[in-house]
Amino acid sequence: MLYVIGLGLSDEKDITVNGLEAVRKSERIYLEAYTSILLVDVPKLEEFYGKSVTVADRDMVETESDAILDRASEIDVSFLVVGDPYGATTHTDLILRARNAGVPVKVIHNASIMNAAGASGLQLYNFGQTVSIPFFTETWKPASFVPRIADNMRTGSHTLLLLDIKVKEQSIENLARGKKIFEPPRYMSVSTAVNQLLTLLEEGAEGYTEEAYTKDTLAISLSRVGSDQQVIKAGTLAELAEVDEEEFGPPLHSMILVGSRLHDLEAEFIEAFSVSTKEKSQ
Amino acid sequence: MLYVIGLGLSDEKDITVNGLEAVRKSERIYLEAYTSILLVDVPKLEEFYGKSVTVADRDMVETESDAILDRASEIDVSFLVVGDPYGATTHTDLILRARNAGVPVKVIHNASIMNAAGASGLQLYNFGQTVSIPFFTETWKPASFVPRIADNMRTGSHTLLLLDIKVKEQSIENLARGKKIFEPPRYMSVSTAVNQLLTLLEEGAEGYTEEAYTKDTLAISLSRVGSDQQVIKAGTLAELAEVDEEEFGPPLHSMILVGSRLHDLEAEFIEAFSVSTKEKSQ
Numbered sequence: 001m002l003y004v005i006g007l008g009l010s011d012e013k014d015i016t017v018n019g020l021e022a023v024r025k026s027e028r029i030y031l032e033a034y035t036s037i038l039l040v041d042v043p044k045l046e047e048f049y050g051k052s053v054t055v056a057d058r059d060m061v062e063t064e065s066d067a068i069l070d071r072a073s074e075i076d077v078s079f080l081v082v083g084d085p086y087g088a089t090t091h092t093d094l095i096l097r098a099r100n101a102g103v104p105v106k107v108i109h110n111a112s113i114m115n116a117a118g119a120s121g122l123q124l125y126n127f128g129q130t131v132s133i134p135f136f137t138e139t140w141k142p143a144s145f146v147p148r149i150a151d152n153m154r155t156g157s158h159t160l161l162l163l164d165i166k167v168k169e170q171s172i173e174n175l176a177r178g179k180k181i182f183e184p185p186r187y188m189s190v191s192t193a194v195n196q197l198l199t200l201l202e203e204g205a206e207g208y209t210e211e212a213y214t215k216d217t218l219a220i221s222l223s224r225v226g227s228d229q230q231v232i233k234a235g236t237l238a239e240l241a242e243v244d245e246e247e248f249g250p251p252l253h254s255m256i257l258v259g260s261r262l263h264d265l266e267a268e269f270i271e272a273f274s275v276s277t278k279e280k281s282q
Numbered sequence: 283m284l285y286v287i288g289l290g291l292s293d294e295k296d297i298t299v300n301g302l303e304a305v306r307k308s309e310r311i312y313l314e315a316y317t318s319i320l321l322v323d324v325p326k327l328e329e330f331y332g333k334s335v336t337v338a339d340r341d342m343v344e345t346e347s348d349a350i351l352d353r354a355s356e357i358d359v360s361f362l363v364v365g366d367p368y369g370a371t372t373h374t375d376l377i378l379r380a381r382n383a384g385v386p387v388k389v390i391h392n393a394s395i396m397n398a399a400g401a402s403g404l405q406l407y408n409f410g411q412t413v414s415i416p417f418f419t420e421t422w423k424p425a426s427f428v429p430r431i432a433d434n435m436r437t438g439s440h441t442l443l444l445l446d447i448k449v450k451e452q453s454i455e456n457l458a459r460g461k462k463i464f465e466p467p468r469y470m471s472v473s474t475a476v477n478q479l480l481t482l483l484e485e486g487a488e489g490y491t492e493e494a495y496t497k498d499t500l501a502i503s504l505s506r507v508g509s510d511q512q513v514i515k516a517g518t519l520a521e522l523a524e525v526d527e528e529e530f531g532p533p534l535h536s537m538i539l540v541g542s543r544l545h546d547l548e549a550e551f552i553e554a555f556s557v558s559t560k561e562k563s564q
Contacts, residue, residue: 008298013303014299014391016299018295086405096551109290109398109508111366115366115397116366118368124369124394125412126411127411128411129410129437130407131407151437225391226390265374265378269374
Protein backbone atom coordinates (compact mmCIF):
# COMPACT_ATOMS: atom_id res chain seq x y z
CA MET A 1 0.00 0.00 0.00
CA LEU A 2 1.17 3.51 -0.80
CA TYR A 3 0.11 5.77 2.04
CA VAL A 4 0.06 9.42 1.07
CA ILE A 5 -0.09 11.17 4.40
CA GLY A 6 -0.74 14.79 5.24
CA LEU A 7 1.45 16.06 8.10
CA GLY A 8 -0.59 19.17 8.80
CA LEU A 9 0.96 22.54 9.33
CA SER A 10 3.35 22.85 12.15
CA ASP A 11 5.12 20.13 14.15
CA GLU A 12 5.66 16.37 14.28
CA LYS A 13 2.51 15.85 16.36
CA ASP A 14 0.20 17.43 13.80
CA ILE A 15 0.05 14.06 12.04
CA THR A 16 -3.18 12.13 12.67
CA VAL A 17 -3.22 8.93 14.71
CA ASN A 18 -4.18 7.05 11.52
CA GLY A 19 -1.24 8.69 9.75
CA LEU A 20 1.21 7.83 12.51
CA GLU A 21 0.12 4.19 12.54
CA ALA A 22 0.68 3.97 8.78
CA VAL A 23 4.14 5.57 9.04
CA ARG A 24 5.21 3.23 11.81
CA LYS A 25 4.34 0.12 9.81
CA SER A 26 5.96 1.36 6.58
CA GLU A 27 9.16 -0.10 5.21
CA ARG A 28 10.14 3.06 3.34
CA ILE A 29 9.20 6.64 4.23
CA TYR A 30 9.61 9.65 1.94
CA LEU A 31 9.11 13.28 2.88
CA GLU A 32 8.19 15.68 0.09
CA ALA A 33 10.12 18.83 0.89
CA TYR A 34 9.76 21.35 -1.90
CA THR A 35 6.18 22.62 -1.91
CA SER A 36 6.00 23.43 1.81
CA ILE A 37 7.85 22.97 5.09
CA LEU A 38 7.07 22.02 8.65
CA LEU A 39 8.47 24.05 11.54
CA VAL A 40 10.47 21.04 12.75
CA ASP A 41 13.37 19.34 10.98
CA VAL A 42 13.77 15.78 9.70
CA PRO A 43 15.70 14.33 12.70
CA LYS A 44 12.79 15.42 14.92
CA LEU A 45 10.36 13.55 12.67
CA GLU A 46 12.60 10.47 12.61
CA GLU A 47 12.87 10.44 16.38
CA PHE A 48 9.09 10.70 16.75
CA TYR A 49 8.40 7.99 14.16
CA GLY A 50 11.23 5.73 15.30
CA LYS A 51 12.02 5.35 11.59
CA SER A 52 14.39 6.90 9.08
CA VAL A 53 12.95 9.29 6.52
CA THR A 54 14.19 9.95 2.97
CA VAL A 55 13.81 13.55 1.84
CA ALA A 56 12.38 13.61 -1.69
CA ASP A 57 13.10 16.68 -3.79
CA ARG A 58 11.17 17.70 -6.90
CA ASP A 59 13.57 15.84 -9.15
CA MET A 60 13.11 12.60 -7.27
CA VAL A 61 9.30 12.77 -7.12
CA GLU A 62 8.90 13.79 -10.74
CA THR A 63 11.52 11.57 -12.38
CA GLU A 64 12.12 8.69 -9.99
CA SER A 65 8.56 7.86 -8.98
CA ASP A 66 9.23 4.23 -9.95
CA ALA A 67 11.73 4.01 -7.09
CA ILE A 68 9.16 5.46 -4.67
CA LEU A 69 6.50 3.01 -5.88
CA ASP A 70 8.88 0.03 -5.96
CA ARG A 71 7.17 -3.06 -4.45
CA ALA A 72 4.47 -0.84 -2.94
CA SER A 73 1.89 -3.46 -3.93
CA GLU A 74 3.47 -5.88 -1.45
CA ILE A 75 4.92 -3.67 1.29
CA ASP A 76 3.80 -0.46 2.96
CA VAL A 77 5.40 2.76 1.74
CA SER A 78 4.61 6.18 3.18
CA PHE A 79 4.90 9.42 1.23
CA LEU A 80 4.63 12.36 3.63
CA VAL A 81 3.34 15.72 2.54
CA VAL A 82 3.23 18.93 4.58
CA GLY A 83 -0.40 20.05 4.80
CA ASP A 84 -2.86 17.83 2.93
CA PRO A 85 -1.85 15.29 0.24
CA TYR A 86 -3.96 17.03 -2.41
CA GLY A 87 -2.41 20.43 -1.75
CA ALA A 88 -0.10 20.39 -4.78
CA THR A 89 -0.40 19.12 -8.34
CA THR A 90 2.74 17.04 -7.94
CA HIS A 91 1.11 14.79 -5.32
CA THR A 92 -1.97 14.26 -7.44
CA ASP A 93 0.42 13.22 -10.17
CA LEU A 94 2.13 10.65 -7.91
CA ILE A 95 -1.24 9.20 -6.86
CA LEU A 96 -2.19 8.93 -10.53
CA ARG A 97 1.08 7.12 -11.34
CA ALA A 98 0.46 4.71 -8.48
CA ARG A 99 -3.09 4.08 -9.69
CA ASN A 100 -1.87 3.46 -13.23
CA ALA A 101 0.78 1.05 -11.91
CA GLY A 102 -1.87 -0.89 -10.00
CA VAL A 103 -0.49 0.12 -6.61
CA PRO A 104 -3.22 0.48 -3.96
CA VAL A 105 -3.24 3.99 -2.50
CA LYS A 106 -4.62 5.26 0.79
CA VAL A 107 -4.70 9.01 1.32
CA ILE A 108 -4.70 10.29 4.89
CA HIS A 109 -5.97 13.84 4.97
CA ASN A 110 -4.88 16.68 7.21
CA ALA A 111 -5.17 20.42 7.61
CA SER A 112 -3.58 22.59 4.93
CA ILE A 113 -3.33 26.32 4.48
CA MET A 114 -6.35 25.99 2.14
CA ASN A 115 -8.64 25.38 5.12
CA ALA A 116 -6.52 26.65 8.03
CA ALA A 117 -6.81 30.11 6.46
CA GLY A 118 -10.03 30.13 8.47
CA ALA A 119 -7.82 31.09 11.43
CA SER A 120 -8.12 34.64 10.05
CA GLY A 121 -11.77 34.61 11.10
CA LEU A 122 -12.86 34.87 7.48
CA GLN A 123 -15.35 32.18 6.51
CA LEU A 124 -13.90 29.67 4.04
CA TYR A 125 -17.05 29.53 1.91
CA ASN A 126 -16.51 33.19 1.09
CA PHE A 127 -13.13 32.56 -0.57
CA GLY A 128 -12.79 32.55 -4.34
CA GLN A 129 -9.94 31.10 -6.40
CA THR A 130 -6.55 30.82 -4.72
CA VAL A 131 -3.55 32.47 -6.37
CA SER A 132 0.21 32.05 -6.05
CA ILE A 133 2.60 35.00 -6.05
CA PRO A 134 6.00 34.22 -7.63
CA PHE A 135 9.17 36.06 -6.65
CA PHE A 136 10.13 38.94 -8.92
CA THR A 137 13.34 38.19 -10.81
CA GLU A 138 15.80 40.73 -12.16
CA THR A 139 14.05 40.69 -15.50
CA TRP A 140 10.49 39.62 -14.72
CA LYS A 141 7.73 41.01 -12.55
CA PRO A 142 4.93 38.46 -12.92
CA ALA A 143 1.38 39.83 -12.60
CA SER A 144 -0.62 37.13 -14.32
CA PHE A 145 -2.38 36.25 -11.04
CA VAL A 146 -3.88 39.73 -10.68
CA PRO A 147 -6.91 39.17 -12.97
CA ARG A 148 -7.90 36.20 -10.80
CA ILE A 149 -7.97 38.45 -7.75
CA ALA A 150 -10.16 40.85 -9.75
CA ASP A 151 -12.52 37.93 -10.56
CA ASN A 152 -12.88 37.26 -6.84
CA MET A 153 -13.28 40.92 -5.92
CA ARG A 154 -16.10 41.37 -8.44
CA THR A 155 -18.11 38.75 -6.52
CA GLY A 156 -17.08 40.13 -3.13
CA SER A 157 -14.98 37.02 -2.37
CA HIS A 158 -11.77 36.83 -0.38
CA THR A 159 -8.53 35.67 -2.05
CA LEU A 160 -5.92 33.44 -0.43
CA LEU A 161 -2.43 34.28 -1.72
CA LEU A 162 0.16 31.52 -1.51
CA LEU A 163 3.64 32.99 -1.37
CA ASP A 164 6.52 31.59 -3.40
CA ILE A 165 8.91 28.96 -2.08
CA LYS A 166 12.24 28.34 -3.79
CA VAL A 167 13.96 25.16 -2.69
CA LYS A 168 16.99 23.60 -4.37
CA GLU A 169 17.03 26.27 -7.06
CA GLN A 170 20.16 26.63 -9.21
CA SER A 171 21.55 29.96 -10.31
CA ILE A 172 21.37 30.49 -14.08
CA GLU A 173 25.15 30.29 -14.13
CA ASN A 174 25.31 26.94 -12.32
CA LEU A 175 22.41 25.61 -14.37
CA ALA A 176 24.20 26.55 -17.61
CA ARG A 177 27.38 24.88 -16.43
CA GLY A 178 25.50 21.81 -15.27
CA LYS A 179 26.74 22.32 -11.73
CA LYS A 180 24.45 20.81 -9.12
CA ILE A 181 25.07 23.66 -6.69
CA PHE A 182 21.88 24.89 -5.07
CA GLU A 183 20.94 28.29 -3.73
CA PRO A 184 19.78 28.55 -0.11
CA PRO A 185 16.00 28.07 0.21
CA ARG A 186 13.89 31.22 -0.02
CA TYR A 187 10.43 31.67 1.42
CA MET A 188 8.55 34.79 0.41
CA SER A 189 7.63 36.96 3.40
CA VAL A 190 4.45 38.97 3.71
CA SER A 191 6.59 42.11 3.46
CA THR A 192 8.00 41.02 0.11
CA ALA A 193 4.57 40.01 -1.15
CA VAL A 194 3.04 43.36 -0.14
CA ASN A 195 5.93 45.24 -1.73
CA GLN A 196 5.56 43.27 -4.95
CA LEU A 197 1.82 43.93 -5.05
CA LEU A 198 2.39 47.66 -4.52
CA THR A 199 5.15 47.72 -7.15
CA LEU A 200 2.82 46.21 -9.76
CA LEU A 201 0.28 48.88 -8.83
CA GLU A 202 2.75 51.80 -8.92
CA GLU A 203 4.25 50.70 -12.22
CA GLY A 204 0.84 49.98 -13.76
CA ALA A 205 2.17 46.57 -14.74
CA GLU A 206 0.51 44.70 -17.59
CA GLY A 207 -2.29 42.65 -16.06
CA TYR A 208 -2.65 44.94 -13.04
CA THR A 209 -6.09 46.43 -12.54
CA GLU A 210 -7.42 48.40 -9.61
CA GLU A 211 -10.48 46.17 -9.60
CA ALA A 212 -8.12 43.60 -8.05
CA TYR A 213 -6.62 45.78 -5.34
CA THR A 214 -5.37 49.23 -4.43
CA LYS A 215 -3.14 50.31 -1.55
CA ASP A 216 -6.32 50.69 0.54
CA THR A 217 -7.43 47.07 0.09
CA LEU A 218 -7.78 45.27 3.40
CA ALA A 219 -5.37 42.35 3.75
CA ILE A 220 -4.55 39.77 6.40
CA SER A 221 -1.12 38.27 6.94
CA LEU A 222 -0.81 34.69 8.15
CA SER A 223 2.49 33.46 9.61
CA ARG A 224 3.04 29.87 10.79
CA VAL A 225 -0.69 29.14 11.00
CA GLY A 226 -1.62 26.46 13.52
CA SER A 227 1.62 26.73 15.49
CA ASP A 228 2.21 28.33 18.86
CA GLN A 229 4.20 30.98 16.95
CA GLN A 230 1.21 31.90 14.79
CA VAL A 231 1.05 35.61 13.93
CA ILE A 232 -1.91 37.20 12.17
CA LYS A 233 -2.09 40.87 11.24
CA ALA A 234 -4.78 42.84 9.46
CA GLY A 235 -4.52 46.18 7.72
CA THR A 236 -4.62 47.85 4.35
CA LEU A 237 -1.77 46.96 1.99
CA ALA A 238 -0.31 50.42 2.69
CA GLU A 239 -0.46 49.73 6.44
CA LEU A 240 1.07 46.25 6.17
CA ALA A 241 3.89 47.72 4.06
CA GLU A 242 4.80 49.87 7.11
CA VAL A 243 5.03 46.90 9.49
CA ASP A 244 8.60 45.87 10.36
CA GLU A 245 9.36 42.65 8.48
CA GLU A 246 10.56 41.01 11.70
CA GLU A 247 7.11 41.31 13.23
CA PHE A 248 5.82 38.73 10.78
CA GLY A 249 8.54 36.35 11.98
CA PRO A 250 10.04 33.29 10.27
CA PRO A 251 8.33 31.33 7.41
CA LEU A 252 5.87 30.12 6.23
CA HIS A 253 3.76 33.14 5.35
CA SER A 254 0.54 33.49 3.43
CA MET A 255 -1.85 36.38 2.87
CA ILE A 256 -5.49 37.10 2.27
CA LEU A 257 -7.00 39.96 0.31
CA VAL A 258 -10.38 40.67 1.86
CA GLY A 259 -13.42 40.87 -0.44
CA SER A 260 -16.25 43.32 -0.05
CA ARG A 261 -18.74 40.74 1.24
CA LEU A 262 -17.45 40.92 4.80
CA HIS A 263 -19.89 39.72 7.46
CA ASP A 264 -20.16 41.35 10.88
CA LEU A 265 -18.78 38.24 12.58
CA GLU A 266 -15.79 38.22 10.23
CA ALA A 267 -15.14 41.91 10.81
CA GLU A 268 -15.38 41.48 14.58
CA PHE A 269 -12.96 38.56 14.56
CA ILE A 270 -10.27 40.27 12.48
CA GLU A 271 -10.47 43.50 14.48
CA ALA A 272 -8.20 41.89 17.10
CA PHE A 273 -5.50 41.50 14.43
CA SER A 274 -5.69 45.09 13.21
CA VAL A 275 -2.37 46.93 12.96
CA SER A 276 -4.12 50.30 12.93
CA THR A 277 -6.08 49.57 16.15
CA LYS A 278 -2.80 48.68 17.82
CA GLU A 279 -1.27 51.96 16.76
CA LYS A 280 -4.25 53.84 18.15
CA SER A 281 -4.06 52.08 21.51
CA GLN A 282 -0.36 52.74 21.96
CA MET B 283 -7.17 26.69 28.14
CA LEU B 284 -10.03 26.13 25.69
CA TYR B 285 -8.84 23.68 23.05
CA VAL B 286 -10.94 23.79 19.91
CA ILE B 287 -9.97 20.59 18.16
CA GLY B 288 -10.71 19.41 14.65
CA LEU B 289 -11.51 15.69 14.48
CA GLY B 290 -11.05 15.35 10.74
CA LEU B 291 -13.45 13.50 8.54
CA SER B 292 -13.98 9.90 9.31
CA ASP B 293 -13.08 7.92 12.44
CA GLU B 294 -11.73 8.34 15.98
CA LYS B 295 -8.12 8.06 14.77
CA ASP B 296 -8.37 11.00 12.39
CA ILE B 297 -7.62 13.30 15.32
CA THR B 298 -4.03 14.61 15.37
CA VAL B 299 -1.56 13.52 18.02
CA ASN B 300 -1.57 17.10 19.35
CA GLY B 301 -5.36 16.98 19.47
CA LEU B 302 -5.44 13.65 21.28
CA GLU B 303 -2.97 14.86 23.90
CA ALA B 304 -5.14 17.92 24.55
CA VAL B 305 -8.31 15.81 24.86
CA ARG B 306 -6.69 13.39 27.28
CA LYS B 307 -5.63 16.16 29.64
CA SER B 308 -8.97 18.00 29.53
CA GLU B 309 -11.36 18.04 32.45
CA ARG B 310 -14.44 18.58 30.29
CA ILE B 311 -14.92 17.50 26.67
CA TYR B 312 -17.71 18.68 24.38
CA LEU B 313 -18.52 17.35 20.93
CA GLU B 314 -20.31 19.68 18.55
CA ALA B 315 -22.76 17.46 16.72
CA TYR B 316 -25.01 19.52 14.51
CA THR B 317 -22.93 20.89 11.62
CA SER B 318 -21.34 17.58 10.63
CA ILE B 319 -20.90 13.97 11.77
CA LEU B 320 -18.10 11.43 12.04
CA LEU B 321 -18.62 7.88 10.82
CA VAL B 322 -18.17 6.55 14.36
CA ASP B 323 -20.42 7.12 17.37
CA VAL B 324 -19.78 8.80 20.70
CA PRO B 325 -19.06 5.62 22.78
CA LYS B 326 -16.29 4.78 20.29
CA LEU B 327 -14.75 8.22 20.83
CA GLU B 328 -15.06 7.88 24.60
CA GLU B 329 -13.38 4.49 24.57
CA PHE B 330 -10.50 5.82 22.47
CA TYR B 331 -10.05 8.94 24.62
CA GLY B 332 -10.58 7.13 27.92
CA LYS B 333 -12.81 10.08 28.81
CA SER B 334 -16.51 10.89 28.77
CA VAL B 335 -17.78 13.28 26.11
CA THR B 336 -20.76 15.66 26.31
CA VAL B 337 -22.65 16.07 23.07
CA ALA B 338 -23.35 19.77 22.49
CA ASP B 339 -26.31 20.64 20.28
CA ARG B 340 -26.87 23.99 18.61
CA ASP B 341 -28.93 25.25 21.52
CA MET B 342 -26.19 24.50 24.02
CA VAL B 343 -23.37 26.05 21.96
CA GLU B 344 -25.32 29.16 21.09
CA THR B 345 -27.09 29.85 24.37
CA GLU B 346 -25.03 28.11 27.05
CA SER B 347 -21.52 29.02 25.94
CA ASP B 348 -20.87 30.31 29.49
CA ALA B 349 -21.21 26.73 30.76
CA ILE B 350 -18.75 25.49 28.13
CA LEU B 351 -16.27 28.24 29.00
CA ASP B 352 -16.75 27.86 32.77
CA ARG B 353 -13.33 27.97 34.55
CA ALA B 354 -11.57 27.40 31.20
CA SER B 355 -8.96 29.95 32.25
CA GLU B 356 -7.82 27.59 35.02
CA ILE B 357 -8.54 24.11 33.68
CA ASP B 358 -8.34 22.49 30.24
CA VAL B 359 -11.58 22.18 28.30
CA SER B 360 -11.83 20.58 24.85
CA PHE B 361 -14.45 21.47 22.28
CA LEU B 362 -14.40 18.90 19.48
CA VAL B 363 -15.51 19.74 15.98
CA VAL B 364 -15.86 17.35 13.04
CA GLY B 365 -13.56 18.55 10.25
CA ASP B 366 -11.64 21.76 11.06
CA PRO B 367 -12.57 24.16 13.90
CA TYR B 368 -13.07 27.05 11.48
CA GLY B 369 -15.45 25.09 9.26
CA ALA B 370 -18.64 26.67 10.60
CA THR B 371 -19.62 30.15 11.73
CA THR B 372 -20.80 28.83 15.06
CA HIS B 373 -17.29 27.76 16.08
CA THR B 374 -15.81 31.10 15.11
CA ASP B 375 -18.45 32.62 17.34
CA LEU B 376 -17.47 30.41 20.30
CA ILE B 377 -13.78 31.31 19.84
CA LEU B 378 -14.76 34.97 19.80
CA ARG B 379 -16.77 34.60 23.01
CA ALA B 380 -13.82 32.88 24.68
CA ARG B 381 -11.49 35.66 23.52
CA ASN B 382 -13.86 38.31 24.83
CA ALA B 383 -14.10 36.47 28.17
CA GLY B 384 -10.30 36.42 28.46
CA VAL B 385 -10.12 32.63 28.10
CA PRO B 386 -6.95 31.49 26.31
CA VAL B 387 -7.80 29.49 23.18
CA LYS B 388 -5.71 27.00 21.23
CA VAL B 389 -7.09 25.80 17.90
CA ILE B 390 -5.91 22.43 16.61
CA HIS B 391 -6.52 22.20 12.89
CA ASN B 392 -7.51 19.18 10.85
CA ALA B 393 -8.78 18.19 7.44
CA SER B 394 -12.27 19.34 6.47
CA ILE B 395 -14.36 18.85 3.37
CA MET B 396 -13.10 22.31 2.29
CA ASN B 397 -9.66 20.88 1.53
CA ALA B 398 -10.37 17.14 1.34
CA ALA B 399 -12.49 17.91 -1.73
CA GLY B 400 -9.10 17.62 -3.43
CA ALA B 401 -9.72 13.86 -3.33
CA SER B 402 -11.77 14.44 -6.47
CA GLY B 403 -8.51 15.19 -8.30
CA LEU B 404 -9.62 18.77 -8.89
CA GLN B 405 -7.03 21.29 -7.74
CA LEU B 406 -8.20 23.29 -4.75
CA TYR B 407 -6.85 26.60 -6.06
CA ASN B 408 -9.32 26.30 -8.93
CA PHE B 409 -12.35 26.36 -6.64
CA GLY B 410 -14.45 29.49 -6.28
CA GLN B 411 -16.93 30.28 -3.52
CA THR B 412 -18.51 27.35 -1.68
CA VAL B 413 -22.30 27.08 -1.55
CA SER B 414 -24.75 25.20 0.65
CA ILE B 415 -27.87 23.50 -0.73
CA PRO B 416 -30.81 23.50 1.70
CA PHE B 417 -33.53 20.84 1.61
CA PHE B 418 -36.66 21.80 -0.30
CA THR B 419 -39.65 22.14 2.01
CA GLU B 420 -43.28 21.68 1.10
CA THR B 421 -43.63 25.37 0.42
CA TRP B 422 -40.11 26.52 -0.44
CA LYS B 423 -37.59 25.59 -3.11
CA PRO B 424 -34.55 27.71 -2.27
CA ALA B 425 -32.37 28.73 -5.22
CA SER B 426 -30.50 31.67 -3.76
CA PHE B 427 -27.18 29.82 -4.03
CA VAL B 428 -27.45 29.48 -7.81
CA PRO B 429 -26.08 32.94 -8.71
CA ARG B 430 -22.93 32.11 -6.71
CA ILE B 431 -22.39 29.03 -8.85
CA ALA B 432 -22.82 31.26 -11.90
CA ASP B 433 -20.16 33.64 -10.50
CA ASN B 434 -17.75 30.71 -10.29
CA MET B 435 -18.63 29.33 -13.70
CA ARG B 436 -18.01 32.71 -15.35
CA THR B 437 -14.37 32.48 -14.17
CA GLY B 438 -14.08 28.78 -15.04
CA SER B 439 -13.87 27.82 -11.32
CA HIS B 440 -15.20 24.69 -9.67
CA THR B 441 -17.91 24.92 -6.99
CA LEU B 442 -18.05 22.81 -3.86
CA LEU B 443 -21.65 22.18 -2.80
CA LEU B 444 -22.24 21.39 0.86
CA LEU B 445 -25.44 19.40 1.29
CA ASP B 446 -27.94 20.16 4.01
CA ILE B 447 -27.89 18.47 7.43
CA LYS B 448 -30.94 18.58 9.70
CA VAL B 449 -30.24 17.50 13.26
CA LYS B 450 -32.63 17.91 16.17
CA GLU B 451 -35.21 19.67 14.04
CA GLN B 452 -38.75 20.03 15.37
CA SER B 453 -41.84 19.67 13.23
CA ILE B 454 -43.80 22.92 12.88
CA GLU B 455 -46.55 21.30 14.94
CA ASN B 456 -44.28 20.33 17.83
CA LEU B 457 -42.53 23.70 17.67
CA ALA B 458 -45.88 25.51 17.90
CA ARG B 459 -46.91 23.41 20.86
CA GLY B 460 -43.56 23.87 22.54
CA LYS B 461 -42.96 20.12 22.53
CA LYS B 462 -39.28 19.20 22.57
CA ILE B 463 -39.83 16.24 20.25
CA PHE B 464 -37.22 16.01 17.52
CA GLU B 465 -37.39 14.57 14.04
CA PRO B 466 -34.82 11.92 13.04
CA PRO B 467 -31.65 13.47 11.59
CA ARG B 468 -31.61 13.99 7.82
CA TYR B 469 -28.51 14.19 5.66
CA MET B 470 -29.01 15.27 2.05
CA SER B 471 -27.83 12.65 -0.41
CA VAL B 472 -26.21 13.39 -3.76
CA SER B 473 -29.34 11.98 -5.42
CA THR B 474 -31.55 14.48 -3.60
CA ALA B 475 -29.17 17.34 -4.37
CA VAL B 476 -29.04 16.46 -8.07
CA ASN B 477 -32.82 16.15 -8.20
CA GLN B 478 -33.25 19.51 -6.50
CA LEU B 479 -30.80 21.15 -8.93
CA LEU B 480 -32.66 19.66 -11.90
CA THR B 481 -36.03 20.68 -10.46
CA LEU B 482 -34.90 24.30 -10.19
CA LEU B 483 -33.76 24.11 -13.80
CA GLU B 484 -36.95 22.47 -15.11
CA GLU B 485 -39.19 24.87 -13.25
CA GLY B 486 -37.11 27.89 -14.24
CA ALA B 487 -37.03 28.86 -10.56
CA GLU B 488 -36.36 32.47 -9.63
CA GLY B 489 -32.60 32.82 -9.30
CA TYR B 490 -31.89 29.89 -11.61
CA THR B 491 -29.75 30.70 -14.64
CA GLU B 492 -28.20 28.35 -17.14
CA GLU B 493 -24.92 30.18 -16.71
CA ALA B 494 -24.75 28.29 -13.39
CA TYR B 495 -25.51 24.82 -14.69
CA THR B 496 -27.54 22.74 -17.10
CA LYS B 497 -28.27 19.02 -17.08
CA ASP B 498 -25.05 18.58 -19.08
CA THR B 499 -22.80 20.22 -16.46
CA LEU B 500 -20.09 17.88 -15.23
CA ALA B 501 -20.40 17.08 -11.53
CA ILE B 502 -18.54 14.95 -9.01
CA SER B 503 -20.16 13.24 -6.05
CA LEU B 504 -18.18 12.78 -2.84
CA SER B 505 -19.36 10.28 -0.21
CA ARG B 506 -17.58 9.75 3.13
CA VAL B 507 -14.37 11.40 1.91
CA GLY B 508 -11.24 10.20 3.65
CA SER B 509 -12.79 6.97 4.93
CA ASP B 510 -12.29 3.43 3.66
CA GLN B 511 -15.89 3.65 2.44
CA GLN B 512 -15.16 6.68 0.27
CA VAL B 513 -17.13 6.74 -3.00
CA ILE B 514 -16.50 9.28 -5.76
CA LYS B 515 -18.48 9.42 -8.99
CA ALA B 516 -18.23 11.78 -11.93
CA GLY B 517 -20.79 12.47 -14.62
CA THR B 518 -23.14 15.09 -15.95
CA LEU B 519 -26.02 16.03 -13.67
CA ALA B 520 -28.31 14.06 -15.97
CA GLU B 521 -26.04 11.01 -15.65
CA LEU B 522 -25.75 11.27 -11.86
CA ALA B 523 -29.56 11.53 -11.66
CA GLU B 524 -29.70 8.04 -13.20
CA VAL B 525 -27.35 6.47 -10.63
CA ASP B 526 -29.13 4.32 -8.04
CA GLU B 527 -29.18 6.28 -4.75
CA GLU B 528 -27.75 3.26 -2.91
CA GLU B 529 -24.54 3.44 -4.94
CA PHE B 530 -23.63 6.68 -3.21
CA GLY B 531 -23.99 4.89 0.13
CA PRO B 532 -24.58 6.33 3.60
CA PRO B 533 -23.85 10.00 4.61
CA LEU B 534 -22.06 12.38 4.50
CA HIS B 535 -22.27 13.46 0.90
CA SER B 536 -20.98 16.52 -0.92
CA MET B 537 -20.78 17.50 -4.56
CA ILE B 538 -18.69 19.52 -6.95
CA LEU B 539 -19.82 21.30 -10.08
CA VAL B 540 -16.84 21.34 -12.43
CA GLY B 541 -15.80 24.66 -13.98
CA SER B 542 -14.62 25.09 -17.54
CA ARG B 543 -10.96 25.62 -16.59
CA LEU B 544 -10.26 21.90 -16.28
CA HIS B 545 -6.58 20.94 -16.57
CA ASP B 546 -5.44 17.76 -18.30
CA LEU B 547 -4.23 16.31 -15.01
CA GLU B 548 -7.60 17.01 -13.39
CA ALA B 549 -9.45 15.44 -16.32
CA GLU B 550 -7.22 12.37 -16.25
CA PHE B 551 -7.72 11.92 -12.51
CA ILE B 552 -11.51 12.14 -12.55
CA GLU B 553 -11.84 9.83 -15.56
CA ALA B 554 -11.50 6.87 -13.19
CA PHE B 555 -14.65 8.04 -11.39
CA SER B 556 -16.73 8.45 -14.53
CA VAL B 557 -20.15 6.80 -14.49
CA SER B 558 -20.42 6.95 -18.28
CA THR B 559 -17.06 5.17 -18.77
CA LYS B 560 -18.32 2.42 -16.51
CA GLU B 561 -21.49 2.04 -18.52
CA LYS B 562 -19.45 1.76 -21.70
CA SER B 563 -17.19 -0.89 -20.25
CA GLN B 564 -20.07 -3.02 -19.02
